[in-house]
Amino acid sequence: MSGVPAVVLVSGGMDSCVTAAVAALDHDLAFLHVSYGQRTESRERRAFEAIADHFGVRLRLAVRLGALARIGGSCLTDESLPVPEADPGRTGVPISYVPFRNTHLLATAVSWGEVLGAKRIFIGAVEEDSSGYPDCRSAYFEAFERVIEAGTRPGAAMKVKTPLIHMRKSEIVRRGLDLGAPLHLSWSCYQAEEEACGACDSCYLRLKGFSEAGVRDPIPYRLDPSRPA
Amino acid sequence: MSGVPAVVLVSGGMDSCVTAAVAALDHDLAFLHVSYGQRTESRERRAFEAIADHFGVRLRLAVRLGALARIGGSCLTDESLPVPEADPGRTGVPISYVPFRNTHLLATAVSWGEVLGAKRIFIGAVEEDSSGYPDCRSAYFEAFERVIEAGTRPGAAMKVKTPLIHMRKSEIVRRGLDLGAPLHLSWSCYQAEEEACGACDSCYLRLKGFSEAGVRDPIPYRLDPSRPA
Numbered sequence: 001m002s003g004v005p006a007v008v009l010v011s012g013g014m015d016s017c018v019t020a021a022v023a024a025l026d027h028d029l030a031f032l033h034v035s036y037g038q039r040t041e042s043r044e045r046r047a048f049e050a051i052a053d054h055f056g057v058r059l060r061l062a063v064r065l066g067a068l069a070r071i072g073g074s075c076l077t078d079e080s081l082p083v084p085e086a087d088p089g090r091t092g093v094p095i096s097y098v099p100f101r102n103t104h105l106l107a108t109a110v111s112w113g114e115v116l117g118a119k120r121i122f123i124g125a126v127e128e129d130s131s132g133y134p135d136c137r138s139a140y141f142e143a144f145e146r147v148i149e150a151g152t153r154p155g156a157a158m159k160v161k162t163p164l165i166h167m168r169k170s171e172i173v174r175r176g177l178d179l180g181a182p183l184h185l186s187w188s189c190y191q192a193e194e195e196a197c198g199a200c201d202s203c204y205l206r207l208k209g210f211s212e213a214g215v216r217d218p219i220p221y222r223l224d225p226s227r228p229a
Numbered sequence: 230m231s232g233v234p235a236v237v238l239v240s241g242g243m244d245s246c247v248t249a250a251v252a253a254l255d256h257d258l259a260f261l262h263v264s265y266g267q268r269t270e271s272r273e274r275r276a277f278e279a280i281a282d283h284f285g286v287r288l289r290l291a292v293r294l295g296a297l298a299r300i301g302g303s304c305l306t307d308e309s310l311p312v313p314e315a316d317p318g319r320t321g322v323p324i325s326y327v328p329f330r331n332t333h334l335l336a337t338a339v340s341w342g343e344v345l346g347a348k349r350i351f352i353g354a355v356e357e358d359s360s361g362y363p364d365c366r367s368a369y370f371e372a373f374e375r376v377i378e379a380g381t382r383p384g385a386a387m388k389v390k391t392p393l394i395h396m397r398k399s400e401i402v403r404r405g406l407d408l409g410a411p412l413h414l415s416w417s418c419y420q421a422e423e424e425a426c427g428a429c430d431s432c433y434l435r436l437k438g439f440s441e442a443g444v445r446d447p448i449p450y451r452l453d454p455s456r457p458a
Contacts, residue, residue, distance in 0.1 A: 066294075068340060108333070115301060
């Protein structure tokens with residue numbers, strides 16, 4: 001370990017849980033959780049704290065962004081827009097897209113990282129086999145690194161690490177299992193907080209990943225996850 | 230006017246006040262104010278509302294970012310770090326720099342702009358004759374436009390307009406006077422809320438601008454602004 005912490009964005013979902021396990025291989029960890037008025041924010045916060053406890057992370061910061069819920073435009077932050085069931089044939093940007101959300105997350109990570117002296121920001125974004133969100137593409141993260149270079153103090157520039165970006169969900173499950181990531185502590189569902197709904201986009205992708213990896217997802221589901229997807 | 234609003238970041242300071250006047254020449258206006266726990270946030274909010282009233286802006290959004298005060302690292306957000314008096318000979322990034330702040334502001338503007346269908350974001354950043362903040366340089370804003378292109382919905386890309394970026398402070402004062410910008414409603418001081426201190430970096434630059442423009446600043450100062458700078 002370098003003694004210089006890497007900032008890891010930990011939503012509490014499966015992808016950030018595995019990303020934390022990857023970051024832990026080579027770095028001391030600083031865990032950042034950003035909630036933004038999404039439906040399941042208290043459940044995600046619990047997952048964040050549990051994953052941080054698992055990794056023994058002392059440097060942790062949980063902040064709440066009020067702006068995104070005020071702005072709306074997404075079924076995750078606007079209660080008047082229902083969370084749709086997953087539809088694998090659907091194309092385009094889904095209604096769960098929170099406009100430009102990852103820029104808020106990265107901005108917070110970089111501000112904190114600049115004060116901590118961090119050199120790496122880890123985020124568990126997945127481009128393929130995933131959401132269709134424009135701010136989850138590698139081109140976006142590459143462009144963001146240029147903003148960090150131009151917009152921080154001399155010598156403060158941080159790299160953005162996206163170790164899962166080109167993985168399929170099943171590969172993420174397997175990588176997590178290989179690294180001993182605490183997948184049982186993670187939470188991915190977009191709409192429920194006690195038992196995952198099993199029907200939203202996020203549950204669909206997670207269950208598909210476990211199914212293709214040939215492993216049973218350890219978290220509780222309202223719908224039986226062993227049914228055909 | 231196009232009917233499509235431009236989002237204008239309005240802190241309430243002189244530069245954003247003049248920027249709003251420039252934007253008003255060609256656009257309907259949507260005013261965004263982001264406070265972040267800075268010392269003078271309630272005074273700046275009052276200036277924002279007064280300037281919005283002046284321009285008759287109906288679309289206005291004022292949000293508060295808790296994260297930057299939690300993160301600290303700046304005399305504007307950390308009460309344990311005193312606001313220094315201006316020192317024109319000082320080089321480097323000043324202690325009033327709030328790490329990566331403008332990225333939080335632009336992220337909020339883009340999220341709101343994406344929901345509004347805006348095509349322009351205006352920000353009153355000044356590169357020369359100014360603060361030395363890394364996130365006020367044109368290279369930073371150019372890099373940020375690439376992030377908007379990569380990280381928003383197809384067709385949503387917005388341009389970032391920085392009409393003051395290469396102006397001297399005295400040119401900003403003159404441009405504001407030419408456009409009838411309500412400079413008497415603006416507030417720039419970093420540390421005081423009733424009478425501007427006249428001594429901080431921001432007061433120094435503002436007073437220097439008025440002095441070089443040969444005009445008296447209409448706002449109240451604790452120190453006499455007619456003294457030699």
